[in-house]
Amino acid sequence: xxxxxxxxxxxxxxxxxxxxxxxxxxxxxxxxxxxxxxxxxxxxxxxxxxxxxxxxxxxxxxxxxxxxxxxxxxxxxxxxxxxxxxxxxxxxxxxxxxxxxxxxxxxxxxxxxx
Amino acid sequence: xxxxxxxxxxxxxxxxxxxxxxxxxxxxxxxxxxxxxxxxxxxxxxxxxxxxxxxxxxxxxxxxxxxxxxxxxxxxxxxxxxxxxxxxxxxxxxxxxxxxxxxxxxxxxxxxxxx
Numbered sequence: 001x002x003x004x005x006x007x008x009x010x011x012x013x014x015x016x017x018x019x020x021x022x023x024x025x026x027x028x029x030x031x032x033x034x035x036x037x038x039x040x041x042x043x044x045x046x047x048x049x050x051x052x053x054x055x056x057x058x059x060x061x062x063x064x065x066x067x068x069x070x071x072x073x074x075x076x077x078x079x080x081x082x083x084x085x086x087x088x089x090x091x092x093x094x095x096x097x098x099x100x101x102x103x104x105x106x107x108x109x110x111x112x113x114x
Numbered sequence: 115x116x117x118x119x120x121x122x123x124x125x126x127x128x129x130x131x132x133x134x135x136x137x138x139x140x141x142x143x144x145x146x147x148x149x150x151x152x153x154x155x156x157x158x159x160x161x162x163x164x165x166x167x168x169x170x171x172x173x174x175x176x177x178x179x180x181x182x183x184x185x186x187x188x189x190x191x192x193x194x195x196x197x198x199x200x201x202x203x204x205x206x207x208x209x210x211x212x213x214x215x216x217x218x219x220x221x222x223x224x225x226x227x228x229x
Contacts, residue, residue: 002157031215042118042203042219056216090158094215099146099165099207103217107157 003027004093004106012112013081021076021109025093029104032074034066035090037108043090049074050096078111086113116140118206120220127194128228134190135223137204141185145209148217149178149189153200161189161202194227201225 003026013019025032031050035043045058049068063079072093078085088110094103119138127133139147146165150158162171167182175192191198201224205217 002159004157033215033217035217035219040221042205042221043217045216045218048215058216092217096215099214100163102160102163103148104160105150105158107155 002104002106004091004104006089006091006106006109008109009107010110010112012114015081015083015113017081018077018079019081019111021078021089021091021111023074023076023091023093023106025072025074025091026104029093029095030072031094031096032068032072033092033094033103034074034076035092036060037088037090038084039087046076046089081113083113086111116206116208116218118204118218118220120202120204120223122223123221124224124226126226126228129194129196131194131227132190132192133194133225134188135202135225137187137189137206137220139185139187139204139206139218140208141183143209144182144185145207145214147180147182147187148205148207149187150203150205151176151200152203152222158203191225194225196227196229199225199227 005024033048034046037043047057088108091106149161152158164180169180201222203222205219
């Protein structure tokens with residue numbers, strides 16, 4: 001049990017639609033990151049939020065956006081869904097305390113785009 | 115583009131065997147190296163966070179070593195049990211000023227332990 005919860009666990013969307021995925025981070029963690037894991041790949045970094053501001057982004061287009069709320073929970077929004085967006089989306093939370101800090105993951109949200 | 119490689123891609127062992135796998139990462143700008151154990155339909159479980167060259171960490175029958183100068187880490191499992199069956203992921207964090215939070219993952223090693 002990592003204390004990081006994600007919803008929904010599975011969902012199916014149609015190409016062109018929009019999706020919102022949610023994450024509740026572990027208590028006391030002020031940093032949340034999102035990762036995409038496509039089939040056969042390791043998780044790929046999408047972006048990170050710290051104190052409600054995006055402070056780093058991976059190689060993902062602007063239609064991937066996010067929010068972090070005052071309670072440090074977070075949303076990942078994807079607009080204009082494409083078939084290649086089908087993947088497992090993982091949320092990770094941590095406290096900003098140096099190289100030795102553990103980063104905890106949720107179970108993920110499986111997105112299928114048809 | 116950072117390259118994090120894990121080998122082997124998959125491994126089948128018998129219960130009681132000891133096994134090990136490798137994670138290779140860039141040998142420059144090292145910040146931290148994370149190991150995770152990931153069972154299907156569960157969240158990745160944090161095993162170790164390694165930060166110093168020569169680090170050795172142990173958790174039960176699982177241990178890990180780190181060589182930052184040559185850019186590799188080994189994960190060892192002693193006396194494998196069927197419940198050790200999972201994908202083992204390593205993730206590298208680069209020292210890049212304010213953006214050292216990002217994890218760059220390998221593709222994982224899928225371990226299957228046969229009873």
